[in-house]
Amino acid sequence: xxxxxxxxxxxxxxxxxxxxxxxxxxxxxTHIQSENLTGDLKETEAKIREAFGNSPDVTxxxxxxxxxLKMELLxxxxxxxxxxxxxxxxxxxxxxxEQATPWEDLPSGKMAHSLLKQRLLETTGIKETxxxxxxxxxxxxxxxxxxxxxxxxxxxxxxxRWAERNVSEPATEASIRxxxxxxxxxxxxxxxxxxxxxxxxxxWLEELQIGAVTKTVVTxxxxxxxxxxxxxxxARRRLQSIEVDSILESxxxxxxxxxxxYSPFPxxxxxxxxxxxxxxxxxxxxxxxxxxxxxxxxVPASFTHFLMASEDYYERYPAGxxxxxxxxxxxxxxxxxxxxxxxxxxxxxxxxxxxxxMSIAAQREGxxxxxxxxxxxxxxxxxxxxxxxxxxxxxxxxxxxxxGALILGEAxxxxxxxxxxxxxxxxxxxxxxxxxPIYSMAVSVHLLRFPMVLLAGSLGLFGVLMGLSAILIHMxxxxxxxxxxxxxxxxxxxxxxxxxxxxAPLWMMDRRPQSTVQKEPIRQDPGQKxxxxx
Amino acid sequence: xxxxxxxxxxxxxxxxxxxxGGCWNRREIETLAFVTATGIDGAAxxxxxxxxxxxxxxxxxxxxxxxxxxxxxxxxxxxxxxxTTFEAIRNFAHQSSRRLYWAHxxxxxxxxxxxxxxxxxVLDIFFRDGETRQTAxxxxxxxxxxxxxxxxxxxxxxxxxxxxxGILQTGTGAQSTVVDxxxxxxxxxxxxxxxxxVAIRAESIDRPPDVDIRGQMERTTISRAxxxxxxxxxxxxxxxGWFDQPETRGxxxxxxxxxxxxxxxxxxxxxxxxxxLELMRARSKLKPExxxxxxxxxxxxxxxxxxxxxxxMFEVTDTTRMMSAMERRMATVIVNEIMAAVDKAQRExxxxxxxxxxxxxxxxxxxxxxxxxxxxxxxxxxxxxKTEVTVKLHKTGLTEIGLPMxx
Numbered sequence: 001x002x003x004x005x006x007x008x009x010x011x012x013x014x015x016x017x018x019x020x021x022x023x024x025x026x027x028x029x030t031h032i033q034s035e036n037l038t039g040d041l042k043e044t045e046a047k048i049r050e051a052f053g054n055s056p057d058v059t060x061x062x063x064x065x066x067x068x069l070k071m072e073l074l075x076x077x078x079x080x081x082x083x084x085x086x087x088x089x090x091x092x093x094x095x096x097x098e099q100a101t102p103w104e105d106l107p108s109g110k111m112a113h114s115l116l117k118q119r120l121l122e123t124t125g126i127k128e129t130x131x132x133x134x135x136x137x138x139x140x141x142x143x144x145x146x147x148x149x150x151x152x153x154x155x156x157x158x159x160x161r162w163a164e165r166n167v168s169e170p171a172t173e174a175s176i177r178x179x180x181x182x183x184x185x186x187x188x189x190x191x192x193x194x195x196x197x198x199x200x201x202x203x204w205l206e207e208l209q210i211g212a213v214t215k216t217v218v219t220x221x222x223x224x225x226x227x228x229x230x231x232x233x234x235a236r237r238r239l240q241s242i243e244v245d246s247i248l249e250s251x252x253x254x255x256x257x258x259x260x261x262y263s264p265f266p267x268x269x270x271x272x273x274x275x276x277x278x279x280x281x282x283x284x285x286x287x288x289x290x291x292x293x294x295x296x297x298x299v300p301a302s303f304t305h306f307l308m309a310s311e312d313y314y315e316r317y318p319a320g321x322x323x324x325x326x327x328x329x330x331x332x333x334x335x336x337x338x339x340x341x342x343x344x345x346x347x348x349x350x351x352x353x354x355x356x357x358m359s360i361a362a363q364r365e366g367x368x369x370x371x372x373x374x375x376x377x378x379x380x381x382x383x384x385x386x387x388x389x390x391x392x393x394x395x396x397x398x399x400x401x402x403x404g405a406l407i408l409g410e411a412x413x414x415x416x417x418x419x420x421x422x423x424x425x426x427x428x429x430x431x432x433x434x435x436x437p438i439y440s441m442a443v444s445v446h447l448l449r450f451p452m453v454l455l456a457g458s459l460g461l462f463g464v465l466m467g468l469s470a471i472l473i474h475m476x477x478x479x480x481x482x483x484x485x486x487x488x489x490x491x492x493x494x495x496x497x498x499x500x501x502x503x504a505p506l507w508m509m510d511r512r513p514q515s516t517v518q519k520e521p522i523r524q525d526p527g528q529k530x531x532x533x534x
Numbered sequence: 535x536x537x538x539x540x541x542x543x544x545x546x547x548x549x550x551x552x553x554x555g556g557c558w559n560r561r562e563i564e565t566l567a568f569v570t571a572t573g574i575d576g577a578a579x580x581x582x583x584x585x586x587x588x589x590x591x592x593x594x595x596x597x598x599x600x601x602x603x604x605x606x607x608x609x610x611x612x613x614x615x616x617x618t619t620f621e622a623i624r625n626f627a628h629q630s631s632r633r634l635y636w637a638h639x640x641x642x643x644x645x646x647x648x649x650x651x652x653x654x655x656v657l658d659i660f661f662r663d664g665e666t667r668q669t670a671x672x673x674x675x676x677x678x679x680x681x682x683x684x685x686x687x688x689x690x691x692x693x694x695x696x697x698x699x700g701i702l703q704t705g706t707g708a709q710s711t712v713v714d715x716x717x718x719x720x721x722x723x724x725x726x727x728x729x730x731x732v733a734i735r736a737e738s739i740d741r742p743p744d745v746d747i748r749g750q751m752e753r754t755t756i757s758r759a760x761x762x763x764x765x766x767x768x769x770x771x772x773x774x775g776w777f778d779q780p781e782t783r784g785x786x787x788x789x790x791x792x793x794x795x796x797x798x799x800x801x802x803x804x805x806x807x808x809x810x811l812e813l814m815r816a817r818s819k820l821k822p823e824x825x826x827x828x829x830x831x832x833x834x835x836x837x838x839x840x841x842x843x844x845x846x847m848f849e850v851t852d853t854t855r856m857m858s859a860m861e862r863r864m865a866t867v868i869v870n871e872i873m874a875a876v877d878k879a880q881r882e883x884x885x886x887x888x889x890x891x892x893x894x895x896x897x898x899x900x901x902x903x904x905x906x907x908x909x910x911x912x913x914x915x916x917x918x919x920k921t922e923v924t925v926k927l928h929k930t931g932l933t934e935i936g937l938p939m940x941x
Contacts, residue, residue, distance in 0.1 A: 345562075346560050346561065347559065347561070349566060349635060349637060349638075350637030350638070350665070354638045355696070357568065358595045358596070358693075359592070359595070360563060361563050361568065362592035362595060363596070364563050365564055365593050366564075370562050466552075
């Protein structure tokens with residue numbers, strides 16, 4: 001017994017020398033952090049191999065330099081993360097050409113190191129480090145490492161390139177007029193899109209690394225001098241306080257930094273349209289760009305922002321205003337239409353005009369379920385269809401939606417399982433819910449629909465109004481990075497109504513929204529309304 | 535147990551309170567029988583009331599998915615009796631598989647016999663109960679029982695209650711020779727000081743036998759057709775008589791309820807020919823006066839009309855004179871209509887349905903105290919009613935007054 005334990009302990013103590021068998025993640029991490037470079041290239045290679053567990057994509061190459069080619073160099077990178085052309089042209093070729101130069105004597109490793117750094121390496125980004133942990137990190141993000149014999153530190157050359165998606169039209173926020181460009185997964189490409197839209201040095205970017213394992217790069221973007229320092233500081237503080245192992249999508253970040261984690265409503269706007277982010281930055285908001293996802297977060301965001309599409313500003317203002325109000329109506333319909341229907345048909349039959357109630361009564365004739373059950377059943381099957389339509393391969397997706405929507409609905413009505421009025425109500429609700437420009441808001445409303453229907457089925461319109469008041473009270477209590485959620489409606493700021501439910505002409509919007517911009521309130525000179533020449 | 539859980543348990547438990555009442559008062563739409571019209575008569579047994587309801591059969595009203603419309607009758611007529619209206623209504627429970635639902639009852643019809651006896655004993659439930667509507671039209675069926683009226687079918691509509699609403703609407707809009715009275719207006723007039731209520735007059739007329747009235751729906755031959763014209767005049771809760779068409783328009787003139795109508799006047803310049811004038815707008819005012827203790831009232835009417843049609847259209851010599859002549863003649867017609875209504879109410883019916891008393895009460899409250907005692911039987915019949923009618927003719931249609939003659 002004791003002997004067994006002893007052997008176990010012995011094995012543990014002996015472990016770093018061989019491999020990491022039985023070691024936990026953090027144990028390996030502390031081990032790697034304790035390691036330093038010695039200048040022995042063979043040992044360095046061994047250490048790197050060991051750290052990557054002999055992964056086949058870790059590539060090593062030895063070169064020689066100096067008189068009689070005595071000076072040994074080691075070049076290593078992760079295959080697939082780097083531009084191999086750039087390595088051969090910018091790293092290897094200068095070294096090989098230098099070999100032709102006769103060296104009088106063997107220079108010290110330090111000299112060779114600075115020679116490499118200052119003259120030979122032809123890549124743009126060059127960094128230096130002496131810790132193994134950082135070396136591994138650089139390699140993981142697509143750097144090529146150059147080690148010189150007897151020098152206990154390394155040069156990292158930026159040669160990253162990997163396969164990525166081309167810039168394409170945003171899938172979730174298509175528009176008729178306006179840019180067809182959507183963000184991609186590469187955050188550097190994303191920041192470049194913002195830079196192209198806002199060609200000002202005051203577009204400031206700050207980079208953070210979040211995620212102990214994934215080391216995801218997260219960039220805060222804002223316009224210095226327009227964005228409130230407090231908001232930027234708050235965003236920075238919240239991001240820095242995230243201590244997690246992984247960030248795979250901006251949704252992770254959203255959940256860790258949002259103001260109301262229990263609320264069904266999103267308090268952070270997410271978009272894949274660069275123009276939308278640029279517009280938000282120009283209003284003093286802060287963008288949070290995450291590596292690996294085309295979805296950029298924008299804070300602070302109030303409820304009205306979830307009704308806006310960037311197209312509102314590109315089409316002329318009457319169309320923009322009309323569509324915006326239509327969206328609010330659609331949101332309201334998708335929240336309340338089934339519950340109103342249930343309430344009216346089970347409690348308040350006097351509220352409908354006689355011909356309409358007769359028509360509904362005729363359809364309900366012989367339907368075996370009470371209206372609430374019917375509504376919940378149909379709503380659930382609609383949600384199911386929607387989900388199936390999204391997940392299915394593109395080729396059979398439409399087929400499913402046709403089968404589901406048309407055939408299933410028609411068959412259910414014919415079989416007398418549901419009434420056709422309810423099918424119409426659910427269909428209208430579905431259409432209304434698709435009018436929401438931001439999917440996350442549409443989803444919250446989808447979810448709220450079910451309690452609303454249950455309230456309607458148990459308490460009638462009284463229940464519906466109770467539900468609506470609860471939602472309203474909840475919404476007016478929400479905040480997003482210090483800005484009230486219902487602003488400018490609930491803390492009533494009339495001057496900002498010109499860009500809330502309606503979209504006033506651009507020449508009327510002389511001031512930036514005062515909730516997010518205090519220092520630089522003037523957006524444009526007043527009196528920009530076009531007039532005929534005098 | 536941590537505090538947090540306690541809080542949540544409290545919230546959850548108290549929110550279940552909301553649902554503990556269950557689905558109180560829930561009534562699924564298919565368990566309801568929608569009453570579309572209610573008729574009330576005296577029952578065969580003495581002291582009892584007979585309530586007849588017209589219940590819509592929804593399935594027959596909607597074209598089914600298979601196409602086509604059901605050929606059966608779209609309503610079910612069922613009667614029940616009781617000592618009070620409420621009891622009679624409850625007694626329907628023994629006959630109807632579904633609960634009677636009254637919010638869509640659009641008509642409240644009384645048989646003439648019951649109306650003459652007085653309707654105050656049967657009316658109460660209709661405004662005491664929350665489910666019935668006071669917007670239901672109140673009608674008296676002349677010369678028959680209310681149940682007979684509800685039984686009549688119409689050619690155009692499947693549900694007669696809706697059809698009657700249509701007749702009422704077109705009648706008001708086109709000729710103003712009907713009154714449009716709902717339960718609420720009736721009650722206000724019934725309870726009002728110095729005013730008596732009127733109700734809609736419904737009757738049924740014989741079909742001329744030579745007209746083929748069988749439609750495509752192959753229903754039983756309709757031998758009697760309903761008609762809604764005129765007004766039923768009440769004195770208190772009792773029916774005392776009827777206004778015919780011209781008198782009803784006279785009544786509407788005084789009440790300011792004339793919306794439209796064709797006024798026929800004799801053709802100026804040519805004898806035995808007529809001109810139809812289309813009334814476009816009318817305003818009226820009731821001005822009471824008391825001179826030396828004698829009350830009198832003036833009805834002031836301002837009417838605007840267009841020329842509708844002219845007989846002998848080529849024989850117009852003086853347009854201006856003809857216009858003013860037509861205006862004068864139209865004013866005379868209006869005065870005649872007003873006086874016909876007033877005369878009948880004063881002499882024959884002795885019921886101040888116009889609210890002259892009410893106008894006096896509002897203008898001279900002190901004198902009214904003396905007059906109110908037997909206003910309907912002494913004061914009102916002796917009331918001097920004057921008229922001031924001005925008519926303005928505006929448009930002559932797409933042409934001038936007289937058409938130019940081709941030579």
